[in-house]
Amino acid sequence: GARRDLAGRHVVVSAGGTREPLDPVRFLGNRSSGKQGYALARAAVARGARVTLVSANSALPDPAGADVVRVGTAVQLREAMLKAAPDADVVVMAAAVADFRPATYATGKIKKRDGQEPEPIALVRNPDILAELSAERARPGQLVVGFAAETDDVVPNGRAKLARKGCDLLVVNEVGEHKTFGAEENEAVVLGADGSETPVPYGPKEALAETVWDLVARALPPATDA
Numbered sequence: 001g002a003r004r005d006l007a008g009r010h011v012v013v014s015a016g017g018t019r020e021p022l023d024p025v026r027f028l029g030n031r032s033s034g035k036q037g038y039a040l041a042r043a044a045v046a047r048g049a050r051v052t053l054v055s056a057n058s059a060l061p062d063p064a065g066a067d068v069v070r071v072g073t074a075v076q077l078r079e080a081m082l083k084a085a086p087d088a089d090v091v092v093m094a095a096a097v098a099d100f101r102p103a104t105y106a107t108g109k110i111k112k113r114d115g116q117e118p119e120p121i122a123l124v125r126n127p128d129i130l131a132e133l134s135a136e137r138a139r140p141g142q143l144v145v146g147f148a149a150e151t152d153d154v155v156p157n158g159r160a161k162l163a164r165k166g167c168d169l170l171v172v173n174e175v176g177e178h179k180t181f182g183a184e185e186n187e188a189v190v191l192g193a194d195g196s197e198t199p200v201p202y203g204p205k206e207a208l209a210e211t212v213w214d215l216v217a218r219a220l221p222p223a224t225d226a
C-alpha cells in the first residue's frame, strides 16, 4: 500500500520559473517547466500531506488535491512563500528564481529607433527567497529544502550553496541546454546539512520526488496534533 508518512503535515512547494517583465510584452525568464515541482506536489498529496503549490508560469494542470497559488515574478513568489510558510512543516524551493530583474519597467512597449544603438538593460538583485526562508524558520522544527541547478563541479558547488543558503537539504541537479530543465528525467545528489549525500540515478522526476520525501519524512520531528 501507499505510504501515508506525510499525513497531518503541511508542505509548501514552489515550482516553475519566474518571469521578470521589461515592458507589457517582454520578460527575462528561464526554461523551467514546473515538472519537478509538480512531481513533488503530486507525490506529497499521495503520501497524505496537505499541499500548497506556488507555481510560477507553468503550463501544467493543477495537481489534484493541492492548493495552487499562481505567481509571475520573483517578488510575487517571495510574497506567496512568506504567506504560506508560517503554517508549513516543510518548505521546498524547486522553482527557478531569477537572481536579477530589470531595474525599470516600461509601461509602453519598448521601441527600436532607426539608426540608434539599443539601450543596455540595467538589472537589480532579486531577494533570495530560500536564504530568507532558511534564516527565518517561520515555525520551530520546520524543514527547508532547496534545489540547485549546476553545470559543473556539482557536489562542491552544491556544498558551498547549501552552507550559503542555510537550508537542511539541497537537491543538486546537473543542468544543460537539453538536460533537466523541461525534461521528463532528472539526475541529482541530495546533500544534507548533516553531511549526508544521497545520489539519485537518472530517472523520472517522480522518482527524485519520492527520494526527497523519504529524506524529509525521516528528518521531520514527530507530529503533534496541535
Ligand code: PMT
Pocket: 015, 016, 031, 032, 033, 034, 035, 036, 037, 074, 093, 094, 095, 096, 097, 098, 099, 126, 127, 128, 129, 130, 131, 145, 146, 147, 148, 149, 150, 173, 175, 180, 181, 182, 183, 205
Ligand atoms: O521545472 P523543470 O523543467 O522540471 O526543471 C526543474 C528545475 C531544474 C528548475 C529544478 O529541478 C531546479 O533545480 N530548481 C532550482 C533552480 C535554481 O534556480 O537553482 P539556483 O541554483 O539558481 O538556486 C538555488 C536555490 O535558491 C533554489 O532552491 C532556488 O529556488 C532558490 N533561489 C534562487 C534565487 C533567488 N533569488 N531566490 C531563491 O530562493
